[in-house]
Amino acid sequence: MELELSKIVGKQNVSSEEFVLISYSEDASPYEGTLPQVVVRPQSTHQISEIMNLATELKIPVIPVGGRSSINGSTIPRVPNAIMIDLTGMTDIIEINEDTMIVTVQTGITWSGLIHHLKGKGFKLGFRGPYGGNAGTVGGSLSANSIGCGASAHGGVCDNVIGLEVVLSSGEILKTGSGWRNKSIDMDGTFARYCTFNDMTGVFLGDHGTLGIKTAATLKIFPLPKGEAYSDFGFSSIEKASKAFHEIQKSHLVEEAVMLGDRNSIDLLASSYLSTFENTECILAIIVEEADEKLAQHKKELCEKIVRKHGGKSIGMFLSKAHWLNMFNLVQSLFEEGFWYNTCHIRPISTLPRLIDKFHQLADKYKLKENGFNWIISALGVDHCFTSGWITMYMKDDLKKDIIYDVWDELREAEMELDGVPYWTGKLWEPYALKRVNPTFYNMLKKLKNTLDPLNIINPNTFEL
Numbered sequence: 001m002e003l004e005l006s007k008i009v010g011k012q013n014v015s016s017e018e019f020v021l022i023s024y025s026e027d028a029s030p031y032e033g034t035l036p037q038v039v040v041r042p043q044s045t046h047q048i049s050e051i052m053n054l055a056t057e058l059k060i061p062v063i064p065v066g067g068r069s070s071i072n073g074s075t076i077p078r079v080p081n082a083i084m085i086d087l088t089g090m091t092d093i094i095e096i097n098e099d100t101m102i103v104t105v106q107t108g109i110t111w112s113g114l115i116h117h118l119k120g121k122g123f124k125l126g127f128r129g130p131y132g133g134n135a136g137t138v139g140g141s142l143s144a145n146s147i148g149c150g151a152s153a154h155g156g157v158c159d160n161v162i163g164l165e166v167v168l169s170s171g172e173i174l175k176t177g178s179g180w181r182n183k184s185i186d187m188d189g190t191f192a193r194y195c196t197f198n199d200m201t202g203v204f205l206g207d208h209g210t211l212g213i214k215t216a217a218t219l220k221i222f223p224l225p226k227g228e229a230y231s232d233f234g235f236s237s238i239e240k241a242s243k244a245f246h247e248i249q250k251s252h253l254v255e256e257a258v259m260l261g262d263r264n265s266i267d268l269l270a271s272s273y274l275s276t277f278e279n280t281e282c283i284l285a286i287i288v289e290e291a292d293e294k295l296a297q298h299k300k301e302l303c304e305k306i307v308r309k310h311g312g313k314s315i316g317m318f319l320s321k322a323h324w325l326n327m328f329n330l331v332q333s334l335f336e337e338g339f340w341y342n343t344c345h346i347r348p349i350s351t352l353p354r355l356i357d358k359f360h361q362l363a364d365k366y367k368l369k370e371n372g373f374n375w376i377i378s379a380l381g382v383d384h385c386f387t388s389g390w391i392t393m394y395m396k397d398d399l400k401k402d403i404i405y406d407v408w409d410e411l412r413e414a415e416m417e418l419d420g421v422p423y424w425t426g427k428l429w430e431p432y433a434l435k436r437v438n439p440t441f442y443n444m445l446k447k448l449k450n451t452l453d454p455l456n457i458i459n460p461n462t463f464e465l
């Protein structure tokens, strides 16, 4: 196998050394996987097409991976003998089109790499990437429905994509959106997602790499802002904070709105606020980006008005600035708290108080503090008007693993019972989602998989397909 793959991508881009295979059998989750048989690092769409031809001919499973920063076990092989296709060698920026304000990239580029490049040219992305954007790639995020920086104004990654280039299991190369045209007859060009036929882009979004290999993506870009404003608002209760959060989010005033949901979370990220403002139970941080300073300031003032109406007050701008200006680097410091047990999902903003109350009940029941665990509760505004809620628990002491697993399980059940749905699924969420899925929906998913990947070689067993 190594030999055949070397002929396609070159010897230096293929490895079956044990330490490489071990590292590729893991992601950022605590789950364990099977070792792949070989890892291959293609440089082009054409090479991926040839790999798929080979895999189809030999009926060998393939697993596409980007930065392998998923916290949900979505990249780790569930079947033996797989070829792991690592896309991180495909980082080209193919085109920046100022006319249609889009950027087309190879999907192995990281979010931080892309943001940096665009900034140099005077542009920003709408959705800037998940908070793991130093490692996370555009292709991984589009496959896993990422939500993160900039989602309050622009939605998650999938709301920001115009079109895709996807290699199918047959080795065929598909272009979606306005890229459907036949190059030999017409101009080639992706500038619109919704046009002549069905939305073929959507079929592949959030598929966790089960329907094809995304090799290029076209995303929306915007001019860099000329005015920015930051503010942190303190509240004496989660109920008041959620009401203000909801009103700000539905008014579309901010680039980002992020909430810290209890005193424990504030203590971990912005402890000085607790000593200065005694009754602070919750903080809402907002970031405004606009075409000029006046407009940005005006929008911030409108947010302040909303906050005052709901009993909150302005307390500074430390958190909003740290959150936005450090972007992907802020969360990394939290690894010092221990291994992450995460439960990211989306939910209506109004349901946050009930969820946080439920988590506090679990924290008491399992004596999380006494047992040396810590947590952060945060929630991010997501277009159009919902929130991505994150309750992350940290475990330093491995000996108490059983406790954290019990809480983790109860928390995920509760999060779904209280109106939440996960966005990146993987091993983390699959058992909880699959037992609730509507049979008609799931049968359609199976039919889609069967049509696009009849031999079931792309990421088999994911979603139990």
Ligand SMILES: Cc1cc2nc3c(=O)[nH]c(=O)nc-3n(C[C@H](O)[C@H](O)[C@H](O)COP(=O)(O)OP(=O)(O)OC[C@H]3O[C@@H](n4cnc5c(N)ncnc54)[C@H](O)[C@@H]3O)c2cc1C
Binding pocket: 027, 028, 063, 064, 065, 066, 067, 068, 069, 070, 071, 074, 075, 087, 107, 108, 129, 130, 131, 132, 133, 135, 136, 137, 138, 139, 140, 141, 142, 143, 144, 145, 146, 147, 148, 149, 208, 209, 210, 212, 213, 214, 215, 331, 332, 424, 459
């Ligand atoms: C510190 C930290 C913070 C994080 N914060 C967030 C956050 O705020 N929001 C969020 O959503 N996630 C977050 N994550 C999780 C992770 O970063 C994101 O899900 C990210 O989008 C994954 O990108 P990746 O390139 O690492 O994908 P991988 O982990 O490599 O892959 C993810 C899935 O996509 C598939 N895949 C990858 N590339 C392709 C491709 N080109 N074609 C087809 N399928 C493909 C894989 O098979 C897998 O199923 C965080 C992770 C860490 C470690």
